Amino acid sequence: MEYQHQPVLLEEVLAVLQPQLGQRFIDATVGGAGYTAALATAVGPKGLVVGFDLDPLAIAAAQEKLSREKLTNVLLINDNFANLTTALAERQIDGQFNGIVLDLGLSSAQLADRQRGFSFNQEGPLDMAFGPDSPTSTVEIVNHWTESELAKIIRKYGEEPWAEPLAKAIVRRRGRHPFTTSQELVEIVKETLPQKYQARSRQHPATKLFQALRIATNQELDNLSAVLNQSISLLCPGGRLAAVSFHSLEDRIVKQFFLQESKDCFCPPEFPICQCGHHARLKIVYRHPLLASEAEIMANPRSRSAKLRAASKIE
Numbered sequence: 471m472e473y474q475h476q477p478v479l480l481e482e483v484l485a486v487l488q489p490q491l492g493q494r495f496i497d498a499t500v501g502g503a504g505y506t507a508a509l510a511t512a513v514g515p516k517g518l519v520v521g522f523d524l525d526p527l528a529i530a531a532a533q534e535k536l537s538r539e540k541l542t543n544v545l546l547i548n549d550n551f552a553n554l555t556t557a558l559a560e561r562q563i564d565g566q567f568n569g570i571v572l573d574l575g576l577s578s579a580q581l582a583d584r585q586r587g588f589s590f591n592q593e594g595p596l597d598m599a600f601g602p603d604s605p606t607s608t609v610e611i612v613n614h615w616t617e618s619e620l621a622k623i624i625r626k627y628g629e630e631p632w633a634e635p636l637a638k639a640i641v642r643r644r645g646r647h648p649f650t651t652s653q654e655l656v657e658i659v660k661e662t663l664p665q666k667y668q669a670r671s672r673q674h675p676a677t678k679l680f681q682a683l684r685i686a687t688n689q690e691l692d693n694l695s696a697v698l699n700q701s702i703s704l705l706c707p708g709g710r711l712a713a714v715s716f717h718s719l720e721d722r723i724v725k726q727f728f729l730q731e732s733k734d735c736f737c738p739p740e741f742p743i744c745q746c747g748h749h750a751r752l753k754i755v756y757r758h759p760l761l762a763s764e765a766e767i768m769a770n771p772r773s774r775s776a777k778l779r780a781a782s783k784i785e
C-alpha cells in the first residue's frame with residue numbers, strides 16, 4: 471500500500487525555518503517525508519537533514535521517496551524523538567542544527583492502515599502504537615488497566631466529560647469478552663454516551679476515547695516534553711524550533727515550554743530575589759499560533775485543527 475500523507479502547514483513551516491544551502495535540520499517526525507524532502511531540497515547536497523520516526527513503515531516509505539527524488543543528504547533514524555540526543559551521539563552526529571521541526575500525532579497513512587486500530591471509522595485490531603517498541607499496548611490498556619486508571623486517561627488525555635461511565639462500561643464488557651477490535655470500542659461508546667450528548671457533538675462520539683488511548687499507548691505527552699527539553703541545546707544560536715500540534719493538550723505543552731524558556735526567571739512573584747537562576751534561552755517568533763488558511767483547510771481538512779508555534783534560540 472502506498473504511504474500517503476499530505477503535509478500540513480508546509481509553507482508556513484518553511485517560512486519559519488528559513489532553510490538555506492548547506493544548513494542542517496532535524497525533522498523529528500518524518501511521516502510521509504513532506505517536510506523532510508522540502509528541507510533536504512532547500513539545504514542542497516552540502517546540507518543535512520536528520521529524520522526521526524517511530525514507525526518503521528514511515529521510515530521505509532520515506533527512504534523510497536527520497537531515493538526517487540534523488541535526495542542523498544538525509545539520514546533517517548527509526549527511533550523515538552524522546553531519544554534525540556542519544557540517537558545522534560550514538561551515530562557521532564555532532565554539532566548544532568539550524569532548526570528542528572515536530573509535526574505531532576499520526577499520519578494519514580497510519581490512520582488508514584487496516585492492520586492497526588487508529589480509526590474509529592473502520593474495523594482494525596486494537597493497536598494504536600506508532601512503532602513496534604511501544605512501552606505498552608492498546609489491548610493491554612483496554613483489557614487490563616483498572617477502572618480508575620481508565621477513567622483517569624479518558625478524562626485527562628481525551629478530555630471526555632463522560633470518562634467515568636465509559637470506563638465502567640469498558641470494564642463490565644471486558645469481563646464477558648475481552649476487546650480485540652476498534653469497532654468493539656466504538657459500540658461501547660455509542661451504547662454508553664447519552665444520545666443527546668452524541669447528537670450535539672460535531673465529532674464522532676468515539677473521538678475522545680480514541681485520542682486518550684493513542685496518547686496513553688505511545689506516552690505522547692511525556693515524549694513531547696522530553697524532545698522539547700533536549701532541542702534547545704541542539705540548536706545553534708538563532709536556530710529555530712517549530713512545532714505543529716493537533717489538539718489542545720499538545721499545544722499547551724509547547725506553549726508553556728516556549729513561555730517558560732523565554733523568561734529570565736520563573737520564581738513565584740513573592741520571592742524577593744531570584745532563586746531559580748534561569749535565563750531565557752528562547753525568543754517566541756509568533757505571539758499567537760499560526761493556523762491553516764481557508765484554502766488549505768478546503769484542500770486538506772486534517773489541517774483544520776493544526777497550530778504552528780515557533781521560537782528561536784537566543785544568540
Ligand SMILES: C[S@@+](CC[C@H](N)C(=O)[O-])C[C@H]1O[C@@H](n2cnc3c(N)ncnc32)[C@H](O)[C@@H]1O
Pocket residue numbers: 475476477478498499500501502503504505506522523524525528549550551552573574575576577600693
Ligand atoms: C503528522 S505525521 C508527520 C508528517 C510529516 N511532517 C510529513 O510532512 O509527511 C507524524 C509522524 O510522527 C511520528 N511520531 C509520533 N510520535 C513520535 C515519536 N515520539 N518519535 C518519533 N516519531 C513519532 C508518527 O509515527 C508519524 O509518522
